[in-house]
Amino acid sequence: MGIHDRLIEDVGLRRGVSRLTPEKIEKTVNAVLKNETGARLKVYSETCMRCGMCATACHYAQSHPDDPSYTPAGKVRQTLDVLLDKGGKVDPDFIYGMAQLSYTECNLCRRCVHYCPIGIDTGYIMTVMRRICHKLGVTPQYIQDTAHSHSATFNQMWVKDDEWTDTLQWQEEEAREEFPNMRIPLDKEGADIYYSVIAPEPKFRTQLIYQAAAIMHAAGVDWTMPAEPGWDNSDMCMFTGDFEMMGRLKRRHFESAQKLKVKRIVMGECGHAFRSIYDVGNRWDGWMWHPIPVVHSIEFFWELMRDGKIKLAKKYPGPVTVHDPCNVVRGQGLHEKLRELVRFLIDGDIVETASHGEHNICCTAGGGVINCGPPFKNVRVEGSKAKAEELKATGVKTIVAPCHNCHGGLEDTVHAYKLDMKIKFLGDIIYECMEKPEA
Numbered sequence: 497m498g499i500h501d502r503l504i505e506d507v508g509l510r511r512g513v514s515r516l517t518p519e520k521i522e523k524t525v526n527a528v529l530k531n532e533t534g535a536r537l538k539v540y541s542e543t544c545m546r547c548g549m550c551a552t553a554c555h556y557a558q559s560h561p562d563d564p565s566y567t568p569a570g571k572v573r574q575t576l577d578v579l580l581d582k583g584g585k586v587d588p589d590f591i592y593g594m595a596q597l598s599y600t601e602c603n604l605c606r607r608c609v610h611y612c613p614i615g616i617d618t619g620y621i622m623t624v625m626r627r628i629c630h631k632l633g634v635t636p637q638y639i640q641d642t643a644h645s646h647s648a649t650f651n652q653m654w655v656k657d658d659e660w661t662d663t664l665q666w667q668e669e670e671a672r673e674e675f676p677n678m679r680i681p682l683d684k685e686g687a688d689i690y691y692s693v694i695a696p697e698p699k700f701r702t703q704l705i706y707q708a709a710a711i712m713h714a715a716g717v718d719w720t721m722p723a724e725p726g727w728d729n730s731d732m733c734m735f736t737g738d739f740e741m742m743g744r745l746k747r748r749h750f751e752s753a754q755k756l757k758v759k760r761i762v763m764g765e766c767g768h769a770f771r772s773i774y775d776v777g778n779r780w781d782g783w784m785w786h787p788i789p790v791v792h793s794i795e796f797f798w799e800l801m802r803d804g805k806i807k808l809a810k811k812y813p814g815p816v817t818v819h820d821p822c823n824v825v826r827g828q829g830l831h832e833k834l835r836e837l838v839r840f841l842i843d844g845d846i847v848e849t850a851s852h853g854e855h856n857i858c859c860t861a862g863g864g865v866i867n868c869g870p871p872f873k874n875v876r877v878e879g880s881k882a883k884a885e886e887l888k889a890t891g892v893k894t895i896v897a898p899c900h901n902c903h904g905g906l907e908d909t910v911h912a913y914k915l916d917m918k919i920k921f922l923g924d925i926i927y928e929c930m931e932k933p934e935a
Contacts, residue, residue, distance in 0.1 A: 498565045499574050499593040499601070506871045508637030509595050513588040516632060521591060524631045525584030533624060540616045541580060544569060550618065553611035555857050556601055558882035566879075568608040568618035571597055575625050595634045598625035600872040601879070604735075604863035605822040610855060619863075623737070630737030638869025642732040647741050650748055651728035653695035661723050663698040667705045671713075675934050678713040680705075683756060684720035689796075690758040690788075691721050692749065694730035694766045694900055701900075707927040708764065711797070714930055715805040719762075726752030729763055731772035735864025739780050746777030753788050760789045762796045765921050767823035767899040768862060775827060792824050794898050797922055798833045801840040807931040814844015816920075817890045819906060820856035821899035829854070838896055841925050849886040857883045859897070861905025877912045880905065884913035895919045 529537070550568040551557045557567040564570045575594045578586060604619040629635060635643075645654045655663075661682065668680040681687065691712070697704050712719045721727065726748040733741040750773075753761050763770050770792045778786055800806045818838055825831045831853040838846060851857045860880035865872070887895065887909070895910075897903055897919050906919050 497563045499597040500589075503593060503596060504600075504871050504875070506596070506636050506868075508635055508640050509592050512595075512629075512632065512634030513592045516588040516591060516634070518585065518587060521586060521588070521632065522584040525579050525586075525628055528624065528628050528631060529579070529584070532627065537576075537621065537624060540621060541576060543614050544572065544616055545614070547613065549611050549613060550608040550616075553608040555603075555605075555607075555860055555882045556879040558857075559879050566601065568602075568612075568616075571602060572618060572621055576621050579628075591629065591632060591634055594625055595629040595636070596872075598622045598629065599636050599639070599735075600865055600868050600875055602863065603822070603858045603860060603865050605858035606826055607822070607855065607858065610826075626735070627737035627739070635736050636868040636872070638871075639732055639736055639864050639867040642867055643736045643738055643741065646731070646733050646745055650725035650745065651695040652730050652732055653699040655695055655698055655728075657725065660698055660727060663702060664705065664721060667702055667709060671706050671709055674932065675710060675713055677934060678709060680709050681720045682723045686757050687718050687720040688759045689717055689719035690753045690756060690761045691719055691764070692727060692729040692753075692761055693764040694769050695728040696730075696900060697764065704764065704921065704923055707923040710927055710932070711800070711806065711923065711930070714807075714933055715800050717800075717805075720756060720758065722752045722756065724752060729769040729773055730766065731769060731777065732864055732867055734768070734772045734776055735867070742772065742777050743780045746773055747781050749773060750778075750787050758788065760791060763790065763792050765793050765898040765900065765923060767821035767827075768864075768901060771823035771827050792828065792830060793922065794824060794830045794834050794837065797926060798837045801837060806926060808841070808929050809931045810929050811843035812841050812894075812925045812929050814842040814894075815847045815892045816842055816844070816894040816896050817847050817849055817887065817892050818852070819849075819859065819895050819897040819899075819902055820853060821897070821902050822856070822858050822862055824899070825856060826854050831856075834898065837922065841922075841929060847890040847892050849890055851886060857886060859883065859899070859902040859905035860909065861901045862899075866901055866904050873908070876905070877908050880909040881913070884909050884915060887917065888913070888915055893917055896922065896925070898922045
């Protein structure tokens with residue numbers, strides 16, 4: 497079996513390949529490989545020993561144990577190796593399969609790096625394949641629509657400027673019924689904390705803004721949120737391969753914080769957004785480091801609990817298991833602080849999945865895969881079988897998962913594999929258990 501034996505019809509991919517010619521494909525492939533990759537890709541392509549050790553790393557391969565085409569090495573063999581062997585002389589049908597594989601059968605979770613004896617990063621290779629597909633105009637329709645929203649509105653959900661501020665005002669009014677003196681400060685110059693979120697929060701997870709505001713209020717934090725575009729820290733363009741737009745998004749985000757002269761950016765519970773601001777977008781923009789310090793909410797909430805700024809009225813009933821988002825654990829090493837924070841909050845034990853911490857299995861939604869939409873949902877859910885088996889084996893009822901896409905993927909997994917489990921953000925638990933001043 498291989499990718500061309502399991503093609504799925506997608507209007508974006510089909511329209512994209514219909515516009516291709518062999519000449520355009522060859523020119524684009526070689527331009528990206530020559531001008532944008534360098535020694536890193538060359539080393540990876542020339543040192544892979546096809547030893548198969550990466551097969552045990554990939555949740556798609558674990559969930560399809562009889563099909564080697566799902567292994568990281570198999571994915572590279574079907575994409576990069578063909579491009580190199582043929583010098584970019586491939587047809588549009590090949591590009592269709594390459595796009596489907598790189599966008600929907602790899603979460604860029606980089607678990608494979610930990611299993612490869614020579615450290616080959618298949619996630620990076622698949623990112624290069626996506627970059628080629630973007631330059632060719634061949635991307636899945638749903639995630640491309642999201643990238644278009646980023647380019648038009650600087651947020652991924654087509655939230656209009658007035659809708660953003662109206663939502664914050666609405667959440668402040670709701671919260672002041674519980675906390676009469678609470679405010680959501682907008683454009684407060686010189687605040688200690690600039691709190692940024694992803695666009696799904698004002699669109700359909702407004703309770704998370706409410707909870708974050710309540711936590712800031714209870715902890716006495718000097719904070720603000722921006723009123724202008726730049727507030728959305730998410731970044732589907734990083735996943736489509738539109739690095740130029742990714743750079744615009746990250747520059748706008750940092751500049752909105754610089755304009756307010758804040759001391760730190762605290763990012764809400766999202767993994768990919770943290771990676772795009774902390775490790776990818778800033779590099780594309782040419783900054784050696786961040787113009788303003790950036791911390792994930794895991795670390796920020798941990799600081800609040802460590803310093804006694806949040807008092808608990810009760811503890812959340814355990815036991816629980818912890819899901820480690822790839823981009824803040826493998827990408828930043830926050831697994832220990834995450835567990836320390838959870839131990840602050842729960843009455844009971846953390847029951848670890850068989851794979852956890854830096855070796856945690858991906859939620860199967862990250863890397864933009866869930867954003868590729870309904871055509872590819874079954875592939876994604878089938879790929880989460882290995883994750884479902886590890887979750888079921890814990891025997892617990894609650895998964896703590898501090899990431900939006902992880903919630904989406906885990907919710908689908910819990911439903912598909914009939915796991916009797918609920919999924920909680922850290923903010924959910926802190927808000928539920930903290931002492932509420934003036935309430």
